Amino acid sequence: MRRKPPSRSTSPYKSSPSSQSPVFNLTTIAILAGVFILGIGIGIAFSSNTTFSPSNVASREYIDTKAPNPEICVQYGASAVVMDTRLFLTFNPFNVYVSQSSMRPGCVLRTNNWQILENKKLVTSTQVRDCKNRLNTFGFTGNLDSKDVNISCVYQNDAAKNIFSTPEGAVAPPTETERF
Numbered sequence: 001m002r003r004k005p006p007s008r009s010t011s012p013y014k015s016s017p018s019s020q021s022p023v024f025n026l027t028t029i030a031i032l033a034g035v036f037i038l039g040i041g042i043g044i045a046f047s048s049n050t051t052f053s054p055s056n057v058a059s060r061e062y063i064d065t066k067a068p069n070p071e072i073c074v075q076y077g078a079s080a081v082v083m084d085t086r087l088f089l090t091f092n093p094f095n096v097y098v099s100q101s102s103m104r105p106g107c108v109l110r111t112n113n114w115q116i117l118e119n120k121k122l123v124t125s126t127q128v129r130d131c132k133n134r135l136n137t138f139g140f141t142g143n144l145d146s147k148d149v150n151i152s153c154v155y156q157n158d159a160a161k162n163i164f165s166t167p168e169g170a171v172a173p174p175t176e177t178e179r180f
Helices: 026-047 060-066 070-076 115-119 125-133
Strands: 077-084 087-091 094-098 102-109 137-141 150-154
Touching: 060 070, 060 077, 070 077, 070 102, 077 137, 115 125, 125 150
Parallel strands: none
Antiparallel strands: 077 102, 087 094, 102 137, 137 150
């Protein structure tokens, strides 16, 4: 008597390949994607926390609000952090001494906005001509309407590049908005 080989589809212990459930079904993938997106959102919220305290000056907006005459500075120039440092040089013996820096808010005006200083009679036409001849611009600290204003003809150092905004070794030309 010959036996018939058992059929594979009739086995009670094995299921057909079409009825197996995948390891990650659509619901699991959707839940994992939602958790991933939520994690990215929470991470961005924690990392972009803007602090408006004097101990952490980490935003341009904070510096803009502390600039002298902030409306004039933002509209006609750029807010700045001004550092005053004194250097002492001795020759016998040869040494260099540096004083403690003091930092305060300031403003640098664009060259086409100098009339603000001239109209308030804070600079003379001779000072404007001398500063313009050296291709410089004016920067100031203190309120323009008070006697504690300190105005200087300042030179823009084109050699000072922002190495934090470009990849290492890459040199990007400055944009026209950075030229005062």
